[in-house]
Amino acid sequence: MRLSLPLFVAATCATTPAVRANHDDASVYGYGAIIDAGSSGSRIYLYKWPVRNFRSLPPPLSEVARATSEKNRVTPGISSPDGLAKLPGLVEAAKALVPRGVDLNTVPLYLGATAGMRVLHPDARSLIMAGVREALQASGFLFKDPWARVLSGEEEGAFGWLSANYLLNKGVPDAAASTLGALDLGGASTQITFRPSGDILANFFPLEIVNPNHNYDLYTHSFLYYGSNEARLTFDLNVLASTSVNPCYPAGYTSNDTNMTGSSEWTECLEKVKGLFQKSSQSDLCNNSDRKPRRCSFNGVYQPVIGDKKFIGMSAYVYAWRYLRLETGELTSDLDELKANGAIVCAMDYEEQKETAPPTRFRPSFHISALSRHTVTNC
Numbered sequence: 001m002r003l004s005l006p007l008f009v010a011a012t013c014a015t016t017p018a019v020r021a022n023h024d025d026a027s028v029y030g031y032g033a034i035i036d037a038g039s040s041g042s043r044i045y046l047y048k049w050p051v052r053n054f055r056s057l058p059p060p061l062s063e064v065a066r067a068t069s070e071k072n073r074v075t076p077g078i079s080s081p082d083g084l085a086k087l088p089g090l091v092e093a094a095k096a097l098v099p100r101g102v103d104l105n106t107v108p109l110y111l112g113a114t115a116g117m118r119v120l121h122p123d124a125r126s127l128i129m130a131g132v133r134e135a136l137q138a139s140g141f142l143f144k145d146p147w148a149r150v151l152s153g154e155e156e157g158a159f160g161w162l163s164a165n166y167l168l169n170k171g172v173p174d175a176a177a178s179t180l181g182a183l184d185l186g187g188a189s190t191q192i193t194f195r196p197s198g199d200i201l202a203n204f205f206p207l208e209i210v211n212p213n214h215n216y217d218l219y220t221h222s223f224l225y226y227g228s229n230e231a232r233l234t235f236d237l238n239v240l241a242s243t244s245v246n247p248c249y250p251a252g253y254t255s256n257d258t259n260m261t262g263s264s265e266w267t268e269c270l271e272k273v274k275g276l277f278q279k280s281s282q283s284d285l286c287n288n289s290d291r292k293p294r295r296c297s298f299n300g301v302y303q304p305v306i307g308d309k310k311f312i313g314m315s316a317y318v319y320a321w322r323y324l325r326l327e328t329g330e331l332t333s334d335l336d337e338l339k340a341n342g343a344i345v346c347a348m349d350y351e352e353q354k355e356t357a358p359p360t361r362f363r364p365s366f367h368i369s370a371l372s373r374h375t376v377t378n379c
Contacts, residue, residue, distance in 0.1 A: 031107045033094050039116025039187035041075035044090050046097045058210045067097040077116045084131055091139045109141035111148040114156055115189030115227055153222020157191030158205045160184040164312050175214045181309050185316040188227040193220040196304035219304050228316040236260045239275040247272060252350035266346040322358050
């Protein structure tokens with residue numbers, strides 16, 4: 001797949017240094033806005049880059065900077081009527097960042113939706129996207145209907161991989177360079193993406209970046225319903241269908257949407273979460289010619305051998321790590337530390353966890369997110 005400019009910007013620059021747009025730079029900078037429509041909320045980013053010249057084709061990649069606003073995020077996601085209704089207000093926040101000398105009609109606006117929309121019935125998804133396009137057509141930005149769409153799981157995985165390696169490499173990684181694999185845990189899906197050393201027999205995603213020309217052969221798979229929110233619901237309603245107690249929730253806590261109560265039983269939680277991941281499968285892709293099942297991750301999904309490749313965990317993995325008082329970044333705590341800290345934190349009751357939780361939104365379901373990461377990594 002050849003990566004287009006707006007998708008490259010979205011994939012690689014969501015965490016670029018933030019800048020404040022200046023009215024004096026209208027003649028020397030181009031601008032564009034992108035809405036990241038996630039399952040639990042939508043964020044809008046305004047980007048600026050030096051005015052491009054087309055003396056050579058394709059034009060060289062441009063470094064971009066990001067203008068931010070404290071009002072650049074709304075919840076819930078656009079799959080909810082409330083989230084869709086907040087889209088015009090989100091766009092207004094981006095307008096305030098566009099310099100006065102810039103014609104808004106020349107600033108392109110894109111929207112990419114993810115797994116929160118992929119889980120919907122096609123009719124419901126089409127109806128919501130029609131409302132999205134109507135709102136963006138009236139925004140005043142330059143907008144065309146195809147610029148708002150639902151990304152495939154493979155695109156989400158590949159662009160997350162590119163984003164992580166672009167930032168770690170401080171630029172587009174050389175095709176021959178060593179790269180990290182990417183694990184991305186959202187609200188409705190989770191993605192795994194990496195460059196295997198051998199053949200890719202399924203879930204093959206060829207990624208091409210032009211000028212400079214780089215080609216990457218990626219394995220990527222998106223597990224729909226395995227995001228932190230959807231996996232929690234599946235765990236409550238299916239894996240624990242015969243009980244009203246979730247050992248992963250703290251004692252004294254009751255889930256609002258499933259009415260499950262907690263018991264703070266870490267060991268039982270660790271064992272029960274495995275029920276989300278079925279390792280046995282009759283899928284032919286899971287077996288070599290000797291019929292030994294060695295080519296699947298879980299649920300019969302083919303996956304090349306990982307070997308000793310290192311991965312970076314993103315999104316809800318980071319939130320779960322912080323919730324369990326684990327190190328992130330270059331000093332990331334390993335899975336042994338996850339189990340040790342999890343045994344301490346997850347044994348606390350609801351009030352104790354609220355009192356000792358780090359400065360982030362209190363989420364008892366982070367225990368399930370962390371254990372899902374532990375199980376996926378050990379598949």
